[in-house]
Amino acid sequence: MAVMAQTPVEQESELLITGSEAMAIACKLADVDVVTAFPIRPYDTVMQFMSQLIADGKMDCEFIPADGEHSQFEIVKHASTCGARVFVGSSGVGWMYAMEALTVTPALRVPMVAIVGNRALDDPGAFGTEHNDALSVRDLGWHLVWVDSAQEAFDTNLIAYRFAEDKRIMTPVAISLDGAFLTHSQALVKIPTQAQVDKFLPRYDRGNLLFHPDNPISIAPQCNEDWVMEIRLQQYGVTQRSKDVLREVYAEYDSVFGRNYGPNPFFEEYMTEDADVVLLGMGTLSMPVKVAVRKMRAQGKKVGFVRLRWFRPFPGEELAQCLSQFKAVGVIDRDYSLGSPYLSGVVATEVRTALYPGNGPKPPVLGFICGLGGREVYEADIEKMTAACFEAAAGKPQPLTQWIGVRE
Amino acid sequence: MGQLFAVEISYRGVFQKNLAKNICRGIVLAAHNEGRPGISFGRYSDSPERNGIPAKSFAIVASDDETLEIGMAQYMPKQVDLTVVLDDTLCKGLEPWAWAGLEPVNHTLKPGKTLIVVSTEPAATLLKMIHKKDAPYKLGILKGLASFSGMWNYKDDHTDMRVLGAIAKALPEMFKFESLEKYITEKLKAPAKVQSALMAYQRLAVTDVKAGEGNQEKPYSFVQPGASQMREGVSIEAAPLGGPYNSAGGYKSGRPDKLMKFSSRTLRPVVDFSVCTKCTLCWLQCQDGSFDVTPDGYYDANMKYCMGCGVCEAVCPVPNCITMVSELAFTDNANQWEAYTKDKAAYKAWLKTKIQNVPARAHGYRYRGQYKEEIPAALEIANKA
Numbered sequence: 001m002a003v004m005a006q007t008p009v010e011q012e013s014e015l016l017i018t019g020s021e022a023m024a025i026a027c028k029l030a031d032v033d034v035v036t037a038f039p040i041r042p043y044d045t046v047m048q049f050m051s052q053l054i055a056d057g058k059m060d061c062e063f064i065p066a067d068g069e070h071s072q073f074e075i076v077k078h079a080s081t082c083g084a085r086v087f088v089g090s091s092g093v094g095w096m097y098a099m100e101a102l103t104v105t106p107a108l109r110v111p112m113v114a115i116v117g118n119r120a121l122d123d124p125g126a127f128g129t130e131h132n133d134a135l136s137v138r139d140l141g142w143h144l145v146w147v148d149s150a151q152e153a154f155d156t157n158l159i160a161y162r163f164a165e166d167k168r169i170m171t172p173v174a175i176s177l178d179g180a181f182l183t184h185s186q187a188l189v190k191i192p193t194q195a196q197v198d199k200f201l202p203r204y205d206r207g208n209l210l211f212h213p214d215n216p217i218s219i220a221p222q223c224n225e226d227w228v229m230e231i232r233l234q235q236y237g238v239t240q241r242s243k244d245v246l247r248e249v250y251a252e253y254d255s256v257f258g259r260n261y262g263p264n265p266f267f268e269e270y271m272t273e274d275a276d277v278v279l280l281g282m283g284t285l286s287m288p289v290k291v292a293v294r295k296m297r298a299q300g301k302k303v304g305f306v307r308l309r310w311f312r313p314f315p316g317e318e319l320a321q322c323l324s325q326f327k328a329v330g331v332i333d334r335d336y337s338l339g340s341p342y343l344s345g346v347v348a349t350e351v352r353t354a355l356y357p358g359n360g361p362k363p364p365v366l367g368f369i370c371g372l373g374g375r376e377v378y379e380a381d382i383e384k385m386t387a388a389c390f391e392a393a394a395g396k397p398q399p400l401t402q403w404i405g406v407r408e
Numbered sequence: 409m410g411q412l413f414a415v416e417i418s419y420r421g422v423f424q425k426n427l428a429k430n431i432c433r434g435i436v437l438a439a440h441n442e443g444r445p446g447i448s449f450g451r452y453s454d455s456p457e458r459n460g461i462p463a464k465s466f467a468i469v470a471s472d473d474e475t476l477e478i479g480m481a482q483y484m485p486k487q488v489d490l491t492v493v494l495d496d497t498l499c500k501g502l503e504p505w506a507w508a509g510l511e512p513v514n515h516t517l518k519p520g521k522t523l524i525v526v527s528t529e530p531a532a533t534l535l536k537m538i539h540k541k542d543a544p545y546k547l548g549i550l551k552g553l554a555s556f557s558g559m560w561n562y563k564d565d566h567t568d569m570r571v572l573g574a575i576a577k578a579l580p581e582m583f584k585f586e587s588l589e590k591y592i593t594e595k596l597k598a599p600a601k602v603q604s605a606l607m608a609y610q611r612l613a614v615t616d617v618k619a620g621e622g623n624q625e626k627p628y629s630f631v632q633p634g635a636s637q638m639r640e641g642v643s644i645e646a647a648p649l650g651g652p653y654n655s656a657g658g659y660k661s662g663r664p665d666k667l668m669k670f671s672s673r674t675l676r677p678v679v680d681f682s683v684c685t686k687c688t689l690c691w692l693q694c695q696d697g698s699f700d701v702t703p704d705g706y707y708d709a710n711m712k713y714c715m716g717c718g719v720c721e722a723v724c725p726v727p728n729c730i731t732m733v734s735e736l737a738f739t740d741n742a743n744q745w746e747a748y749t750k751d752k753a754a755y756k757a758w759l760k761t762k763i764q765n766v767p768a769r770a771h772g773y774r775y776r777g778q779y780k781e782e783i784p785a786a787l788e789i790a791n792k793a
Contacts, residue, residue, distance in 0.1 A: 016436055016448070041456060123642045127452065185449030185480075186433065188440070288481035294474070374452065376483035407634035 013191050019150040019182035022189045023115055023175075024049035026157035028059040029197040033084035036064045036072040040094035041127050042179035043117035047089070069094045073101035073114075080110045081211040081219055085161065085204045088112060091179065092119030095133045105172050106141025107235060108220055109209060111164035112172045113157060117183045118283070118334075120373040128374015129178040131282065131335040135311070135346050141235045143173040143242065144312040146282040150187045153177055155259060158201060163249045165204050168241050178334075180374055181284035192257055200256040242313045266315035268307040269322065271297060275304030277389035278323070281332035282308045282347065285377060289332070292382035303386050308347065316354040323351070324360035327393035330385045334371045342400040345369050364392040370404040381405045410471030412478060413439075413582045414485035415575070416516055417465040418502055419494040420674070421457035425450070426558030427494060428465035430568040434588070435467035435575065437595060441587035444469050445476045451484055454504055460716075462502035462671055469582055488516045490579045492571055495554035496527035497674045497735040499537040501627055508666050510627040512539035519543030522578040522614065526552045526567065528789055529736060531615040536739045540622040548614045550574045551789055554674075563779060565786075566604035573605030574612045585609050623739070630666060656703035663697065663713055670741065673716020675732040677709045678762050681748045681755075683729045690720035690730060702745050711741035731763050738762075 017025070023046045027035070037047040053059040062079075066072035069090050076086035090098060095116055105112065120130040134144055145160070147153045153175065160173040177183050211219060223231075243266070250265040262268055270286075271293055272278055279289055286307045296303050306322065308315075323329050333345020340349050348367030355362050368385050371377040381404045392398045415435055419428040432448035439446050446469035454463035466485055470476035479485065493499060493513055501510040514523050523545060525534055531547055538547075555567035569592065576585040585606070592601050639645070648662040677690075684706055691699040691707045698713040699720070709720065716732070724730040748755040 016433055016440075042452075127455075180449075180452035180483075184452055184455070185447055186436070187447045188436075188445070287477055291478050291481040374483075379481075407632060408636060 012193055012196075014188050015191055016186050017150060017189050018045065018184055018186050019147075019153040019177050020045035020117070020184075021049045021186075022150040022154040023157055023177070024053055025191060026154045027061075027087045027113075028053050029192070029194060030085065030158060030161050030201055032059075032061055032087045034062045034064065034076060034079040034086045036066045036075045036086075036088050038066045038069050038072045038090070038094065040069070040091045040119075041117070042119060042177075042183040043089045043091040043094070043115060045183050046115055046117070050087075069098035070101050073098040073105065076112055077101060077105050077108065077110050080112050081108070081206070081209070083204065083206055083210050083212065085165075086112045087114075089115035089117065090133075091117040092130075092133050093122045096121065096136060099136070102137050102142070103140050104220070106238075107231060109170040110172060111161075111170050111204070113160045113164060114172060114174045116174050116176045117179050118176050119179045126373045127179060128372075129180060129283070129334060130372050130374070131176065131333075131346070134174055134176045135335055137174065138312055138346070141171055141238065142312060143169075143171065143310070144176065145173065145310050146176045146178075146308070147182070148178075148284050148286045148307065150182060150185075150189045153182060154189055154191070155253065155257070155261075158197060159249055159253050161204075162201050162252070163242075163246055165202075166245050166249070167205075167207065168245055169238055170206075170209070171235075171238055176283065178284040181287070196256055200253060239313055243315065246310065246313070261309075264315065264318055266308070266310045266313075266318055267322070268309060270305040270307065272304035272306065272322070272326075274302055275326055276302040277328045277330065277386065277393050278304040278306050278326050279330045279332055279382070279385060279389070280306040280308060280323075280347070280351065281334070282311065283334065285332055285334060285371065288377045288379060289382055292379045292386075295379065296383065296386060301386065301390070303389075311347070311350075314350055314354065319351065319354050320358050320360065323355060323363060323365075324358065326363050328364050328366065328389040330366045330368055330389040332368045332370050332377075332385065336369055336372065342367065344401045348401070364398070365400075366392055366398055367401040368404050369401065375405060377405065409478065410475040411581070412471075412475050413469045413490075413579065414479060414488040415467045415469075415490045415492065415579075415582075416485065416488040417467075417492045417494065418498050418513055419463055419465065420498070420554070421454060421461040421463040422459050423556045423559060424494050424554070425457060425463070425465075427555060427568055428463075430558050431492065431571050431575075432465050432467040434568060434572045434591060435582070436469065438572065438576070438583040438588040438591045439469040441590045442583055444471060444583070445473050446470065447476070447480060451504070460672065460674060462498055462504055464502070464504075486516060487518050489518055489521050489582070490575060491517050491521075491523045492575070493523065493525040494567075494571075495674070496525050496529055496534060496537075497554070498671060499525060499534050500623075500671045500735065501539060503669060503671045509629040510670055512541070512627055514538060514541050514545060514622075517541070517545055520545060522546040522548050523617075524548040524550055524571065524574050524578060524612070526550045526554065526571065528553065531613075533736070535617065535622045537736075538622045539627055540620050540624055541617075542619055544619050545617050546578070546614050547617050548574060548578055548612050550608055550612060551792070553786065553789070566601055569601040569605040570608035573608035576605070577609045577612045578614070628668060628670070653700055653703055658703035658705075659701040661697045661700065663710075668712045669696070669715050670712070673714060674735055675716045675718060676711065676714055676735060676738065677716075677718075677720050677730045678733050678759060679707070679709065679744055680729050680731075680759055681706050681745065682752070683726050685726055685729075687725060689723040689725065693719050693723045695719060700745075704749075706745055708743065708745035711743075728763075733762050 076088045116134040118129045120126045164173045254260045331348035337346045344367030417428040436446035448467040451464040468479035556562040557567045647664045650662040699707040721730045
């Protein structure tokens, strides 16, 4: 494809590419050693672009088509223990099929970058965005991040390698790209030079965890119950450190590439300064919400938006501090958590948990389930959710969970 | 709010995917030369694409980033400033595989804007197929055949450049020809393509279409049910059982009433019942069960369900019994057997005109060397334009 012919090496450039192509080019610049692939939409577009880069001789990398997602994730896990920088990904039920491999990866302290092209879980077989696939590993030690543009996808890929391979972390990162909105639309993306990337991203070094004859170790021996809690505590230690390391990596990214992701990298605040109520959500939801917020602002409604970028580590303290300033918070979940407290979505439940411990004010948190299976979130939907938040702010009790934009 | 432009490209799935994509890229990058940001994307529900299924690609261009976000916030544009149809048989409407219903090809076009069709047909023929619209608009015809340009095994015939040239003419507010020229020379580094674009820019023929002009048929549609009206457990009822064709007998298959196919096909079978030996092969081999058994034992292709695959023609052992004919030759979906029964001589005459005097089969090549053979004819079309 013509795009790839323009793939830059020497100078910074701007290309019209999809989020998936941005990911593939980032992997090329990160000099990824091993990629495993198994087709499932919408993730498979990354796989296609990467195999093309390799076939065109622009990328030196082992490209291994696996017999299924379970093998796909097992192969990169093993390759990473041997010191290879690896890339992998899937979508929807493909991600779920890899679940056993996904659970063991963080415990073994295997850094990798995976892309989840968010897709509704079957049945029904549908391809649209829903966040339940990536969220299914939220308790297992995976770091989870959602991006909302092709540029952010590119940047986050490099950031994720640097973060995942940091000696204090050494665990995997999954980058979520909303199917369709990011994986399949082309936008202009700034691509840095190889020299810049090399400056930012050091070689992957496993140190004494390297599986190699020169460093004779055994990984994952069978052990009994006497050992399990200590192993889990080590993983817990990673989660205690991860926010600080992320802050460092983002600051470093800014200094090398000149792109700043705000005062904290965990979430983006939009028109929140003097807001009475805010909406909160993840991924490309930001696009319609920002447009609607601007429109409502023009009508004099003091509403803002918080886009949660990192779901793991969850920025509990930071979010609590931010959200306690407002009179009401509306959380838009592009996911469901059936049978959860107040029958809300995953993010609403986590936000309520984050707000509970502090001594600060506790605004009502309304949960909205919206945009499942890639359904469009309309301006009118967002205005409806905002109106409910203003009612709650005025002291009128509102349902804790509402389904928006559904045919009843 | 600044200016926002949306362009919709309707095309045949898989075969014209790269062509549509290349046009959208060209739009964004030509407009970028005038400092306008833009994005391009395909309609997600079309993918994974099926061969020949109507599909859509979009380009959105804005005067500034904030305005662009208004366009990006939509799953797909609800109203467009320009529509391009890359295959004229799509003028009958679009039925994506994941969208149950027939959408007129000018459905999203804003009043007064231009619908560009790549075709060798005159406006009058196209307007017999294009559904009427409440508002006036313009119909621009870019002379050419349904191209597969951009497909890996197909020659680059510059259709993308010609369409871009026509767009520069029809919607200069989005980008001027000079910006397109800059894109072609600097990014594609292909000066010969500038000439193709320029010729299309100069030669685009535009006709004014009045409100209410066009195909008067009401496009097939239905209302999607709510959760409380749907069956539980992701289940649907089976299609009803088949039954007699009419009171005289025969057999009509049971078929789902919400999965009709009108515009998925580019060709349709016409049957010469007078030579049919009633061997049953077309009926058995049809993958969509679209043949009905008539009371007198013939097999009649039901045009509500035929996908136009041509299997019936391929398996029919009788020469000239079943012939696949371009959809351009038809303005309705009338039942052939009923016409035959009513007046055999008239049907025979109708059949003759359909088979002899219709546009050649477009849409792809069936044997090695066919492309080369067709170059003189294509050149003639281009020179005449």
